[in-house]
Amino acid sequence: MMRALYSAATGMEAQQFSMDTISNNLANVNTTGFRRNEARFQDLVYQELRAPGTPVGASMVPVGQDVGLGVKVGSSEKIFTQGNLIQTSNPLDVAIQGDGFFQVTMPDGTTAYTRDGSFKLDANGAIVTANGYFLQPQISVPQNAQQLNVGQDGTVTALVPGSAQPQQLGQIQLARFVNPAGLSPVGGDNLYTQTAASGAPIVSQAGLNGTGTLQSGYLENSNVEVVQEIVNMIVAQRAYEANSRSISTADQMLQTATQMQQNG
Amino acid sequence: MVRGLYTAASGALVAQSQADVIANNLANVNTSGFKRTLLQVQSAPEMGLYRRQNDPSSDSPRGTASSAFVGALGMGAQVMDTPTVFEQGSLSSTGNPLDVAIQGNGFFAIQTPQGVRYTRDGQFSQDPTGRLVTMDGNLVLGTNGAPVQLQANGGSVQINSSGQIAQNGQIVGSLQLVQFANLTQVRPEGDNRFAATPAAGAAQATNSTVHQGFLETSNANVVRSMVDLITAQRWYEANTKVIQTQDQANSWAISNVARTQ
Numbered sequence: 001m002m003r004a005l006y007s008a009a010t011g012m013e014a015q016q017f018s019m020d021t022i023s024n025n026l027a028n029v030n031t032t033g034f035r036r037n038e039a040r041f042q043d044l045v046y047q048e049l050r051a052p053g054t055p056v057g058a059s060m061v062p063v064g065q066d067v068g069l070g071v072k073v074g075s076s077e078k079i080f081t082q083g084n085l086i087q088t089s090n091p092l093d094v095a096i097q098g099d100g101f102f103q104v105t106m107p108d109g110t111t112a113y114t115r116d117g118s119f120k121l122d123a124n125g126a127i128v129t130a131n132g133y134f135l136q137p138q139i140s141v142p143q144n145a146q147q148l149n150v151g152q153d154g155t156v157t158a159l160v161p162g163s164a165q166p167q168q169l170g171q172i173q174l175a176r177f178v179n180p181a182g183l184s185p186v187g188g189d190n191l192y193t194q195t196a197a198s199g200a201p202i203v204s205q206a207g208l209n210g211t212g213t214l215q216s217g218y219l220e221n222s223n224v225e226v227v228q229e230i231v232n233m234i235v236a237q238r239a240y241e242a243n244s245r246s247i248s249t250a251d252q253m254l255q256t257a258t259q260m261q262q263n264g
Numbered sequence: 265m266v267r268g269l270y271t272a273a274s275g276a277l278v279a280q281s282q283a284d285v286i287a288n289n290l291a292n293v294n295t296s297g298f299k300r301t302l303l304q305v306q307s308a309p310e311m312g313l314y315r316r317q318n319d320p321s322s323d324s325p326r327g328t329a330s331s332a333f334v335g336a337l338g339m340g341a342q343v344m345d346t347p348t349v350f351e352q353g354s355l356s357s358t359g360n361p362l363d364v365a366i367q368g369n370g371f372f373a374i375q376t377p378q379g380v381r382y383t384r385d386g387q388f389s390q391d392p393t394g395r396l397v398t399m400d401g402n403l404v405l406g407t408n409g410a411p412v413q414l415q416a417n418g419g420s421v422q423i424n425s426s427g428q429i430a431q432n433g434q435i436v437g438s439l440q441l442v443q444f445a446n447l448t449q450v451r452p453e454g455d456n457r458f459a460a461t462p463a464a465g466a467a468q469a470t471n472s473t474v475h476q477g478f479l480e481t482s483n484a485n486v487v488r489s490m491v492d493l494i495t496a497q498r499w500y501e502a503n504t505k506v507i508q509t510q511d512q513a514n515s516w517a518i519s520n521v522a523r524t525q
Contacts, residue, residue: 002280004287011291018294038358040387040399041295043288045454049343052449052461062463063345063448067281068288071295074399074456077389079360178416179390199392199416210419239293242486246287249493253283253500257276260504261511 002254003047003067008246010070014041015240017073022233025224033116033190034222035078036229042074080180083115083223085215091148092119092127095220098212100174103136103203104129104191111136113175113183113201116190118219127156131189139170150216154206174211175201266514267337271308272506274340278305279500281343286493289484297385297456298482299348306344310336348458350447353384353483355475361421362388362396365480368472370441371450371458373405374398378459380405382442382467384480385456390414400455407438423476439474442467 018039028034045068052064085095094117096102101113114129122128125141141148145158147166154172177183182197194201207213285303292298315332355365364386366372371382381402388404391397394416396404403411412429414421419432427439444450449464460467 003284004280007284007287007291011287011293014291015294041292041298042385042399042456043292043295043298043452043454046452049346052451053463061345063347064451065343065346066301066451067284067346068292068301068452068454070288070291074387077387077399079358081359178392178394181389182392197392235294238486239290242290242293242490243287245490245493246283246290249497250283250287253280253497256501256504260508 002250003069004246004250007044007068007070008243008250010044010072011243011246012240014039014071014073015236015243017076018236019233019240021076022229022236026226026229028222029224029226029229031190031222032118032219033083033114034224035080035083035115036222036224037076038079039076040074041071044069044072078181078183078185079223081223083220085218086221087218089217091150091216092121093117093217093219094119094150094172095215095218096174096206096212097215097220098210099180100176100206100211101180101192101201102129103173103175103201105134105136105138106191107133110193111201112187112191112193113177114190114192115220117214135172137170137173139172141169145169150214152207152213152215154214172206172214173203174206174214175203176209176211177201266510267339268510269507271338271340272503272510274308274342276500276503276507278303278341278343279496279503282496282499283493285346286489286496290486290489290493293482293484293486293489295385295456295482296387296479297353297383298484299350299353299384299452300482300484301346301452302349303346304344305341308339308342310338313337347448348450348452349483350450351483353480355478356481357477358479359477361423361477362390363477363479364388364423364427364439365475365478366441366472367475368470369443369447370470370472371443373440373442373467374457375403375405375411376400376457381453381457381459382450383457386474387479398456405440407440409440412437412439423474425473425475427474441470441472441474443470443472444468 021037021039025036046066049065052061054061104112104114106112118130119127121141127135127139139156142160145160147159149157156169157166158169160167178199182195183192184195185192204211282303285301289300313334315334366384374381374383387399388396394414396412406412414436415431422430427441429437444460445465449461450458453459
């Protein structure tokens with residue numbers, strides 16, 4: 001059958017994937033610390049009908065003939081650009097301004113990474129994520145502490161009774177990756193895990209070694225731009241339509257071919 | 265059989281190839297750095313038509329055919345070649361510091377398992393050791409022919425219009441940008457890559473400029489492709505109509521010419 005049918009089908013599949021990605025971005029437009037995905041495409045192999053340089057008498061064919069066979073999804077890349085900071089005035093809401101991730105201890109003991117700094121205290125005063133996972137290194141806030149504060153370098157301080165000066169309770173550390181786009185978002189919950197592609201985490205104090213600084217009382221919003229996503233959606237829809245036209249045209253051509261023979 | 269049947273079939277086949285090419289262009293309308301393919305058609309070799317004339321001076325009952333040349337008879341159409349159109353695609357802003365677009369005739373050089381290849385797709389990222397890689401993990405080459413190595417502990421990356429990369433205010437490398445004397449010999453390989461055949465000439469320096477935070481969109485044009493698709497469809501139909509007409513004429517001849525009653 002015609003190659004056009006299959007090429008156009010790959011085009012429609014690719015645009016569907018693009019649409020899936022855009023929908024997920026839009027669904028997370030208000031998710032703290034969310035990072036948008038972008039579908040990226042590559043052309044498929046070319047079928048060579050005649051190679052350039054094929055001898056023709058004493059000369060040769062200057063240009064070959066090849067037909068491309070469509071498109072595939074190359075990657076769906078996480079784009080780690082900064083999201084807007086939104087003021088909440090809650091001292092345990094911490095936003096990272098710049099590169100880096102908070103480290104979180106998962107129930108199975110492994111470490112996950114997140115940009116979502118909406119921390120809470122558990123019953124024992126330990127700083128945990130919204131899901132109840134411990135921040136790493138673990139920091140505990142005494143029951144009767146007041147004026148909790150997180151500094152730009154991650155130092156957590158509070159006024160404890162019996163002491164005139166704020167006491168240091170611990171320091172939040174940030175991990176950064178050479179290739180953050182290689183992190184795996186598999187678990188959801190705004191958490192990422194390390195992969196061979198991301199490289200090993202480089203852990204340091206906030207503000208050092210290329211990590212960002214911390215802003216207490218703020219949350220980092222999703223980096224999804226609604227207008228950009230809508231534009232991408234329009235592009236995906238029109239590209240999908242154009243590919244469906246290729247299919248219907250190829251179909252009509254084949255129909256013409258099958259109706260060519262006269263009966264009788 | 266009647267020559268016209270084969271002539272019309274050759275036209276229909278070329279129209280079908282045209283639809284195949286357009287379908288691939290449309291499938292890649294969102295592929296960054298994609299260059300559309302053009303189908304070029306030529307007439308098939310012509311054959312000479314000669315008039316058979318009985319020569320009165322000959323004794324042969326059938327006469328000898330003197331070969332009076334009547335004219336050339338076309339034998340249909342065939343695909344001449346499928347050049348890639350390296351027209352500039354428009355640049356679209358992504359804001360991603362490792363996305364780079366080329367304005368001009370240049371290509372990025374990348375190291376693949378099959379050897380050095382060229383691409384217009386500047387969707388780069390870093391591997392765990394800080395080297396600049398393409399979407400497929402192929403290494404992006406610098407002007408010194410070695411992979412571009414960024415600082416492993418990061419810092420914001422600035423790429424200037426000549427492809428020079430600075431990180432933390434320090435120059436860490438420069439993207440290799442090349443162009444070819446004979447672009448028709450730079451062939452697409454898929455995966456947004458091009459291979460330079462020996463006839464393309466040596467890779468030379470280019471004055472193309474690089475734009476950081478931008479990607480070059482596909483140069484496949486939807487409107488133009490739609491028009492071409494309609495043309496291809498009608499072209500195909502016209503040829504099948506010719507086949508039908510010839511077929512009907514044959515059919516009539518078979519059933520009526522030898523009829524005796």
